[in-house]
Amino acid sequence: MTNLLKSRILLDIAEAFPLFPIPHGQDLVDDVIGDDERSDIRGAFTGKSWNTISSAVLHQDSEALMYFRPHAWAYYLPAFLKESISSDEENDAISNMLVLSMRGRIKEYMALLTPAQEAVMKAFFTWLVNTHPVHQKRREIDAILAQTRQD
Numbered sequence: 128m129t130n131l132l133k134s135r136i137l138l139d140i141a142e143a144f145p146l147f148p149i150p151h152g153q154d155l156v157d158d159v160i161g162d163d164e165r166s167d168i169r170g171a172f173t174g175k176s177w178n179t180i181s182s183a184v185l186h187q188d189s190e191a192l193m194y195f196r197p198h199a200w201a202y203y204l205p206a207f208l209k210e211s212i213s214s215d216e217e218n219d220a221i222s223n224m225l226v227l228s229m230r231g232r233i234k235e236y237m238a239l240l241t242p243a244q245e246a247v248m249k250a251f252f253t254w255l256v257n258t259h260p261v262h263q264k265r266r267e268i269d270a271i272l273a274q275t276r277q278d
Contacts, residue, residue, distance in 0.1 A: 192228035
């Protein structure tokens with residue numbers, strides 16, 4: 128069942144999230160003079176569609192989720208969802224960053240998603256808590272799930 132659910136979520140990610148328009152420069156992260164991390168994030172993601180970002184970049188730059196502007200967060204979300212579900216590591220950095228990036232912004236971010244995209248998010252977080260019941264961010268995941276559209 129778990130592999131079938133993973134496969135379904137991965138297919139839903141590909142169907143629900145468009146490849147264009149790709150965010151660039153200021154649309155990606157805010158400029159902060161002397162902030163090398165934001166500059167590195169901009170360099171790693173600018174001009175790249177979400178489905179072309181490598182696993183290595185997603186793991187190395189998972190904190191980008193904390194710095195992305197809202198539309199960039201929504202655009203690159205499927206890359207991080209796909210990588211997290213594919214790696215299947217309990218309490219992996221990507222799933223933790225996904226949860227942390229939504230802290231205090233759940234409604235703002237959910238408003239950027241289509242119903243199909245939100246359904247993918249809900250399926251991902253449901254899969255996460257069902258396969259990793261002691262996930263360190265469980266309380267926050269439950270809060271995210273509580274604020275998604277009900278079926």
